[in-house]
Amino acid sequence: xxxxxxxxxxxxxxxxxxxxxxxxxxxxxxxxxxxxxxxxxxxxxxxxxxxxxxxxxxxxxxxxxxxxxxxxxxxxxxxxxxxxxxxxxxxxxxxxxxxxxxxxxxx
Amino acid sequence: xxxxxxxxxxxxxxxxxxxxxxxxxxxxxxxxxxxxxxxxxxxxxxxxxxxxxxxxxxxxxxxxxxxxxxxxxxxxxxxxxxxxxxxxxxxxxxxxxxxxxxxxxxxxxxxxxxxxxxxxxxxxxxxxxxxxxxxxxxxxxxxxxxxxxxxxxxxxxxxxxxxxxxxxxxxxxxxxxxxxxxxxxxxxxxxxxxxxxxxxxxxxxxxxxxxxxxxxxxxxxxxxxxxxxxxxxxxxxxxxxxxxxxxxxxxxxxxxxxxxxxxxxxxxxxxxxxxxxxxxxxxxxxxxxxxxxxxxxxxxxxxxxxxxxxxx
Numbered sequence: 001x002x003x004x005x006x007x008x009x010x011x012x013x014x015x016x017x018x019x020x021x022x023x024x025x026x027x028x029x030x031x032x033x034x035x036x037x038x039x040x041x042x043x044x045x046x047x048x049x050x051x052x053x054x055x056x057x058x059x060x061x062x063x064x065x066x067x068x069x070x071x072x073x074x075x076x077x078x079x080x081x082x083x084x085x086x087x088x089x090x091x092x093x094x095x096x097x098x099x100x101x102x103x104x105x106x107x
Numbered sequence: 108x109x110x111x112x113x114x115x116x117x118x119x120x121x122x123x124x125x126x127x128x129x130x131x132x133x134x135x136x137x138x139x140x141x142x143x144x145x146x147x148x149x150x151x152x153x154x155x156x157x158x159x160x161x162x163x164x165x166x167x168x169x170x171x172x173x174x175x176x177x178x179x180x181x182x183x184x185x186x187x188x189x190x191x192x193x194x195x196x197x198x199x200x201x202x203x204x205x206x207x208x209x210x211x212x213x214x215x216x217x218x219x220x221x222x223x224x225x226x227x228x229x230x231x232x233x234x235x236x237x238x239x240x241x242x243x244x245x246x247x248x249x250x251x252x253x254x255x256x257x258x259x260x261x262x263x264x265x266x267x268x269x270x271x272x273x274x275x276x277x278x279x280x281x282x283x284x285x286x287x288x289x290x291x292x293x294x295x296x297x298x299x300x301x302x303x304x305x306x307x308x309x310x311x312x313x314x315x316x317x318x319x320x321x322x323x324x325x326x327x328x329x330x331x332x333x334x335x336x337x338x339x340x341x342x343x344x345x346x347x348x349x350x351x352x353x354x355x356x357x358x359x360x361x362x363x364x365x366x367x368x369x370x371x372x373x374x375x376x377x378x379x380x381x382x383x384x385x386x387x388x389x390x391x392x393x394x395x396x397x398x399x400x401x402x403x404x405x406x407x408x409x410x411x412x413x414x415x416x417x418x419x
Contacts, residue, residue: 056171098324
């Protein structure tokens with residue numbers, strides 16, 4: 001039950017993605033040249049990660065296995081944030097360009 | 108098995124042709140039994156006895172607004188004007204996907220409206236990955252999927268040529284390429300089951316149906332299974348989009364062509380950091396790298412003639 005409530009918290013935190021949202025997370029992933037940079041980052045449990053798309057092409061962040069909610073389509077300059085409460089390895093990819101893959105390791 | 112081939116001739120395999128040099132030139136390629144013959148436009152070989160012609164356009168990306176083309180709507184309109192200005196009307200137009208940049212309703216509506224200005228009886232639309240964002244293609248298929256059931260794939264016949272419209276941009280897997288899926292492959296198997304091997308086949312799909320450059324996602328994971336189902340046919344022409352440039356290869360009796368975009372070019376495989384727009388292209392050069400393709404079927408010989416035309 002404790003584990004389930006943690007998952008619910010991770011799912012229902014605000015995840016707005018818009019150009020107006022300031023990127024204040026300590027943990028940043030830049031989406032540039034069809035890559036997630038860095039491809040793998042390690043964060044502490046409870047950390048918030050911000051993705052920022054600087055490509056001219058839109059990208060979508062999708063968790064493999066639906067471990068966290070998908071972003072909307074991120075146009076150039078858009079941000080997306082997700083919080084990772086539970087330790088584990090979270091792989092994700094871009095559903096428009098699936099050769100783009102990344103990993104969040106939560107310790 | 109196919110007596111069309113000279114049995115002493117070495118089969119052509121995976122021959123890559125760099126076609127960027129075709130910009131601005133009209134080149135006619137005749138496909139006959141899997142062997143390509145090139146000739147200049149206007150020559151006696153130039154398919155003057157064609158029974159019908161159609162036009163392929165691709166990757167209009169309406170909604171894109173950056174370098175090297177801040178106005179892809181204008182260049183799409185120019186493309187339609189070019190088609191309308193030709194002395195002979197094509198039987199139909201096929202758009203091989205990425206109609207829109209972001210799958211937004213107004214972007215789809217704009218494409219539909221502009222294509223209605225073309226002087227053709229019919230336009231067929233195949234979805235690209237930019238057309239199925241966030242809704243598994245619902246907005247696309249609501250507008251362009253009439254008469255189509257299942258996953259949106261379908262086939263039609265035109266003057267004894269069998270056209271197969273595939274969808275390889277849904278259910279994409281992490282780290283993967285384009286994807287057809289078992290349901291679509293099962294449909295394809297029964298769709299061609301009763302056709303004679305001499306039926307010319309044209310396959311339409313957005314993402315390349317061969318492993319052109321997997322590092323950039325340029326390929327389809329299970330295309331080999333689709334091609335296996337088509338290997339008994341004497342003439343198979345595959346028309347793709349997605350990569351915003353002309354690339355071509357031949358495997359046995361199958362010839363694959365990708366098409367230019369009507370919006371902007373992308374780098375040749377590996378010749379750039381990523382498969383994005385060529386943003387440093389000067390505005391004066393843009394129209395040499397975007398355009399359309401005319402395809403003519405030559406009656407009775409299984410030959411397909413391809414003419415690529417840039418806007419400048």
